Amino acid sequence: MTHIGQPLPRAATARLVAGRGSYLDDVSARGEVHAAFLRSPYPHAGFRITGTEAARALPGVVAVLTEADLAAVCQPWQTKTGSAPGMVSPPQRALAKDEACYQGEPIAMVLALSRAVAEDAAELVEVEWQELPAITNLAAALEADAPPAHQGLTSNLAWSTELKGGDIEAAFAAAALVVEDRLTFTRSTGVTLEPRGVLAQYNPASQALEVRISHQMPHQLQRHLADLLGVPLGRVRVICPDVGGGFGLKMHVYPDEIATCAAARLLGRPVRFVADRAEALLSDIHAREHIVEARMAVDAEGRILGFDVQDVQGLGAYSIFPRSSTTEGVSALRSLGAPYRFSAYRGRLRSVLQNKVPTGQYRSVGHPVGIAVAERLVDLAAAARGEDPLEFRRRNLVAQAEMPWVNPLGARMAELSHQQCLAKLEALLDLPTLRTEIAAMRAAGRCIGLGFASIVEFTATGPEGYGRAGVLVAAVDTVVLSLEPSGEVTARASISEIGQGTTQGLAQVVSDALGVAPDQVLMGSGDTATTPHGGGAWASRGAAIGGEAAWGAGRKLRAEVLAAAAALLQCAPETLDVRDGRITDASGPRMTLAELAETVTFRGYELPAGVQPQLTVAHHYRREQDTALTTNGFQASLVEIDAETGIITPLRHWAVGDCGRLLNPLLVEGQVRGGVVQGIGEALFEACRYDETGQFLSGTLADYLLPMAGEMPDITVAHVETPYSGSVLGAKGAGEAGTAGAPAAILNAVNDALAPHGASVSELPVTPGVVLRALGRLA
Amino acid sequence: MLPPDEPTAAIACTVNGQAIRTQVPLRRSLVDWLRHDVGLTGSHVGCEHGVCGACHVRVDGLVVRGCLMLAVQADGAAIETIEGAADALTLALQQAFFEKAALQCGFCTPGMILQAAELLAANPAPSRAEVREALSGNYCRCTGYQPIVDAVMAVGAALHAK
Numbered sequence: 026m027t028h029i030g031q032p033l034p035r036a037a038t039a040r041l042v043a044g045r046g047s048y049l050d051d052v053s054a055r056g057e058v059h060a061a062f063l064r065s066p067y068p069h070a071g072f073r074i075t076g077t078e079a080a081r082a083l084p085g086v087v088a089v090l091t092e093a094d095l096a097a098v099c100q101p102w103q104t105k106t107g108s109a110p111g112m113v114s115p116p117q118r119a120l121a122k123d124e125a126c127y128q129g130e131p132i133a134m135v136l137a138l139s140r141a142v143a144e145d146a147a148e149l150v151e152v153e154w155q156e157l158p159a160i161t162n163l164a165a166a167l168e169a170d171a172p173p174a175h176q177g178l179t180s181n182l183a184w185s186t187e188l189k190g191g192d193i194e195a196a197f198a199a200a201a202l203v204v205e206d207r208l209t210f211t212r213s214t215g216v217t218l219e220p221r222g223v224l225a226q227y228n229p230a231s232q233a234l235e236v237r238i239s240h241q242m243p244h245q246l247q248r249h250l251a252d253l254l255g256v257p258l259g260r261v262r263v264i265c266p267d268v269g270g271g272f273g274l275k276m277h278v279y280p281d282e283i284a285t286c287a288a289a290r291l292l293g294r295p296v297r298f299v300a301d302r303a304e305a306l307l308s309d310i311h312a313r314e315h316i317v318e319a320r321m322a323v324d325a326e327g328r329i330l331g332f333d334v335q336d337v338q339g340l341g342a343y344s345i346f347p348r349s350s351t352t353e354g355v356s357a358l359r360s361l362g363a364p365y366r367f368s369a370y371r372g373r374l375r376s377v378l379q380n381k382v383p384t385g386q387y388r389s390v391g392h393p394v395g396i397a398v399a400e401r402l403v404d405l406a407a408a409a410r411g412e413d414p415l416e417f418r419r420r421n422l423v424a425q426a427e428m429p430w431v432n433p434l435g436a437r438m439a440e441l442s443h444q445q446c447l448a449k450l451e452a453l454l455d456l457p458t459l460r461t462e463i464a465a466m467r468a469a470g471r472c473i474g475l476g477f478a479s480i481v482e483f484t485a486t487g488p489e490g491y492g493r494a495g496v497l498v499a500a501v502d503t504v505v506l507s508l509e510p511s512g513e514v515t516a517r518a519s520i521s522e523i524g525q526g527t528t529q530g531l532a533q534v535v536s537d538a539l540g541v542a543p544d545q546v547l548m549g550s551g552d553t554a555t556t557p558h559g560g561g562a563w564a565s566r567g568a569a570i571g572g573e574a575a576w577g578a579g580r581k582l583r584a585e586v587l588a589a590a591a592a593l594l595q596c597a598p599e600t601l602d603v604r605d606g607r608i609t610d611a612s613g614p615r616m617t618l619a620e621l622a623e624t625v626t627f628r629g630y631e632l633p634a635g636v637q638p639q640l641t642v643a644h645h646y647r648r649e650q651d652t653a654l655t656t657n658g659f660q661a662s663l664v665e666i667d668a669e670t671g672i673i674t675p676l677r678h679w680a681v682g683d684c685g686r687l688l689n690p691l692l693v694e695g696q697v698r699g700g701v702v703q704g705i706g707e708a709l710f711e712a713c714r715y716d717e718t719g720q721f722l723s724g725t726l727a728d729y730l731l732p733m734a735g736e737m738p739d740i741t742v743a744h745v746e747t748p749y750s751g752s753v754l755g756a757k758g759a760g761e762a763g764t765a766g767a768p769a770a771i772l773n774a775v776n777d778a779l780a781p782h783g784a785s786v787s788e789l790p791v792t793p794g795v796v797l798r799a800l801g802r803l804a
Numbered sequence: 805m806l807p808p809d810e811p812t813a814a815i816a817c818t819v820n821g822q823a824i825r826t827q828v829p830l831r832r833s834l835v836d837w838l839r840h841d842v843g844l845t846g847s848h849v850g851c852e853h854g855v856c857g858a859c860h861v862r863v864d865g866l867v868v869r870g871c872l873m874l875a876v877q878a879d880g881a882a883i884e885t886i887e888g889a890a891d892a893l894t895l896a897l898q899q900a901f902f903e904k905a906a907l908q909c910g911f912c913t914p915g916m917i918l919q920a921a922e923l924l925a926a927n928p929a930p931s932r933a934e935v936r937e938a939l940s941g942n943y944c945r946c947t948g949y950q951p952i953v954d955a956v957m958a959v960g961a962a963l964h965a966k
Contacts, residue, residue, distance in 0.1 A: 034902050041910030042898040044846020044886030048911065051845035085807025141831060142807045218850045218858055218911040218945050269848070269911030270945050302851040524909030524946055695905045695947060702948035726855035726943070734949040735940035739932075763948075 028533040028543050029754070032691035035529040036544060037522070046267040049222040049239040054295035057224065058087045060285050061143035063133040063150050064304065065125030068159035068380035068719025069174070072125060072132060076151035080135055083149060085142035090134045090288055092120040099287040100253050102278060104344040107494035109351040112184035113378070114344035115175050119253075119284035124157075126175055126342040127380050128721050129307035131281050136288060136296060159380040159719040163314055163339045166377045174342060174378040181378045183340055184351050188358050190433030191369030196331030200322035204405035208398055209788040212314035212339060213711040214306065215387050216731060219269020221309060222299035223282045225289035233260040236286055241271040241523055242561025247553045248497055249278050249347065250286055265551035271523035272388040272703070274309050276563055278346040281308060303724045310385030311713045312353065314339035315394050319361070321402040322369075327410055329421045331369030331433070332362050334398070338376045338384075345385035347496055351376045353384065356391025356483070359436050360765070362399040363481035364443055364657060365421040370433040380719055386563070389761035392482055393704060393768045397789065400478045400769040404776065414773070415456075418479050419447060438481060441657040445745045446681045447479075450659040453679050453741055459663075467781065472666040473676075474778025478769035480660065480682075483653035484758025485569035490652055500566075501647045502559035504574040506535065506582045508640040510626045512606055512619030514541055514582070518550045519559020520571030525760055526692035527567030531575040533688060534754065538579020539586070540603030541618065557643065565758025568688050569654055570646060572754045577644030589638035590621055593631065654749055654757040658682030660701070662770035663738075666778045668800060671793030673709055673775060675738045680766070683745040685757035690744070693759045698740045700763020706732040707764070708771035709790050815879040819844065820888025828875040835859040835870030837878075838885060846886035846914045850943070857942030860915035861885050867922045886914035893921040896962065900955035908946030916942045920956045928963045930956070 040046055065072070077089040101116040121132045133150050137143035158172030165171055166181045174181050197203060223238040234256050240246055243263040251258040268275065285298040300308065316337045322330040338354035358372040407417035422443040423430045429439040459475070466473045491498035505517045516535055522528045528548035536543040550556060560566060583603055590608045591598040600610050607614040608621060624631055625638050661679040680697050687693050710730035714722040723729040748755025768789055776785050784799040797803035806812070812827040819842055828837055838844045838861065850858035852871045859870035862884035897917045900906065907913040916939065923930060923938040930938065935956045936949065944952060
């Protein structure tokens with residue numbers, strides 16, 4: 026292997042730095058019309074559309090559509106999953122029917138010759154609104170007198186579950202120390218810099234739907250479009266061009282996108298919808314709204330005995346289709362305390378409907394919540410015992426000799442390297458020196474804190490995850506390779522590229538598997554017409570699952586190449602090798618791959634009888650064991666608080682992780698740093714806020730704050746490599762670990778800084794107001 | 805296609821050195837006009853309210869938010885987009901961004917590079933803090949900014965060495 030593990034720049038970015046990318050809104054179709062949506066201004070209201078004539082009469086308007094129009098070509102959908110049996114989530118439609126259940130829910134659409142005119146006309150649609158009581162506050166949603174989020178519901182409790190194992194009562198009865206806290210997490214959202222968008226075309230003559238869309242998983246969407254619009258799957262083509270950020274946001278079924286496809290079918294002409302930022306913030310999935318009450322039992326020797334957790338999770342108006350928003354709550358409970366040895370666990374999850382934007386899977390689903398809760402409790406316990414927080418962690422981390430480890434929740438963890446990661450972190454931090462520096466800064470009156478987080482992440486979900494739940498999500502992938510007459514290799518992967526660099530990693534894998542330079546491997550992905558059905562981009566699966574498919578395909582092609590060459594050279598295939606695009610034997614190069622492919626393609630008569638080289642091969646990979654691949658790591662954060670303004674400045678950040686074999690460290694480190702900053706944003710700035718009446722307050726990027734270059738620290742990244750033993754390459758997931766641990770590290774650092782002032786915080790984001798209230802300087 | 809009674813005005817300007825005379829809708833932003841009418845899609849639309857910086861273009865040599873300027877305001881101006889930016893700084897930054905993986909999805913990158921080129925033109929040897937400050941009007945959601953700072957510092961160091 027010569028290219029796997031090399032920090033090669035990602036070939037595709039040469040286009041992007043030159044402004045020569047092709048994002049959704051960079052391509053138009055002749056005759057296209059632009060869609061704008063009339064969205065509910067109320068969090069909860071009955072409505073009747075009483076007039077569309079004025080809108081239709083506006084020059085440039087092509088059509089005004091309501092639910093009644095779309096119903097002819099588009100079915101409603103309802104989220105159901107075996108993972109959340111009995112869950113209540115009402116049917117959802119491309120355009121709402123009679124009742125709007127969150128502010129921003131689309132109720133009508135206008136198609137016009139320009140987006141501007143479509144927006145003008147949307148304002149002319151006449152609607153009779155009947156405002157209904159709305160429930161947005163998570164804590165209040167389960168109270169007996171809370172208004173229902175949907176008319177006719179008797180409770181806002183969509184689903185509840187209890188995950189438990191071991192004797193929780195005995196654990197707490199035996200505890201020498203019990204620490205507890207109540208942590209609140211305000212919802213945040215992904216804010217891909219490229220908003221969602223779709224360009225749909227329907228050809229009535231061939232009854233074929235072609236959809237270009239900024240999306241993470243073309244095949245998943247192809248299936249849902251086929252089902253919802255009643256078009257045979259094979260006649261639905263979904264193309265995901267360059268995608269300007271995904272983060273989990275672009276993997277759900279959104280009403281406005283389905284409505285756009287339905288409108289294209291009704292009109293028989295191309296329809297474009299590109300969300301503007303305000304409607305993106307008000308219609309993209311939100312995530313991570315939780316109130317968690319948690320207790321941890323510790324024995325006299327400082328060993329964790331158990332966790333007792335109550336999590337109330339906000340779903341918004343619907344549990345998101347198709348994967349269900351409840352996944353986040355379960356993931357939060359599963360990640361809570363996962364690095365540690367304990368014998369009893371009780372986690373109660375209540376998932377609650379609200380008149381808010383639906384929540385959904387967002388980078389590192391649930392983990393940031395569970396990890397923040399556990400790491401806060403761990404710091405409280407260390408403080409109560411008067412010991413170093415790292416010493417407390419060290420004692421409780423599951424040791425390598427104990428693995429595979431199945432904790433009381435039934436979460437299986439294997440091949441983790443907690444101790445090595447901790448040792449590496451301590452070396453990076455140079456802790457004695459850092460502690461001295463912190464003491465000096467504090468002595469000078471500065472409010473400084475250092476915080477840690479230990480992380481286990483469940484990545485690269487296999488077929489059992491959604492498969493057993495009856496949710497149509499592929500956890501398998503295929504790579505197809507063709508040796509071209511030029512000697513180049515074209516690769517088509519069902520894995521998709523959303524900027525993480527997965528396709529670069531796969532090119533390096535194919536390169537080593539076959540024996541060609543990586544720049545001779547031309548990767549294609551993101552198009553259902555050219556790639557086999559597969560999972561796309563979710564759960565940090567590109568390297569661990571896509572990589573195996575790429576390796577298998579490369580080895581198959583290599584075997585075909587060697588067999589064909591051996592037939593031509595009249596020798597045994599075992600005497601040949603493929604190196605840097607050349608077929609070699611002990612004497613040196615014998616022919617190039619281009620010469621071989623030219624012979625096979627254009628001069629087939631030269632081949633011996635019976636030799637049928639397969640220069641196009643496919644390899645499908647299905648992991649047969651391990652529902653998820655566990656990864657582990659540590660993060661540390663150094664922050665400074667301005668006690669006058671409450672502003673928190675992250676000064677430095679460290680991340681040590683073990684994601685198995687690194688296919689490309691340059692790209693993995695990009696994932697880690699980007700993920701950490703996303704986590705810092707969640708910890709300090711980002712919040713989807715609603716007022717008491719349910720009005721959304723975070724509809725611009727001046728209100729929804731993202732991390733900027735000037736306020737972010739440099740991040741030191743290091744790796745421990747424990748290859749996954751169940752695969753050829755040994756790669757595990759790398760894309761989400763940064764986001765998983767950063768909020769916990771920041772929260773602990775802030776509390777470390779506040780501790781000398783007798784203050785603490787228990788909510789994210791930790792805004793200046795939260796700090797000042799904790800310090801008693803703000804009411 | 806323009807709706808029948810969309811108000812327009814005539815403008816004349818150059819875009820990447822090419823002289824253009826045309827009618828533009830009064831309410832069309834400069835970046836929308838460049839993208840949808842001229843066909844230069846390298847500048848992107850991320851927020852349409854002047855926060856994210858993805859729409860940066862040069863107007864008469866200065867980097868501006870293409871979403872906060874109307875196309876009609878570009879009458880008489882010399883406009884340059886990432887596709888036409890062939891100055892040595894921009895080219896060096898593009899290469900450095902590529903080598904240091906200073907982009908992932910790439911949506912912010914053209915705006916970021918134009919902003920960085922303007923910084924280095926004014927201050928060829930900025931500190932990391934100065935680079936971070938200068939780029940704080942350009943959001944990147946993918947990289948965490950550090951490789952972007954690294955790339956700009958590398959180009960700055962190369963300039964300094966000359």
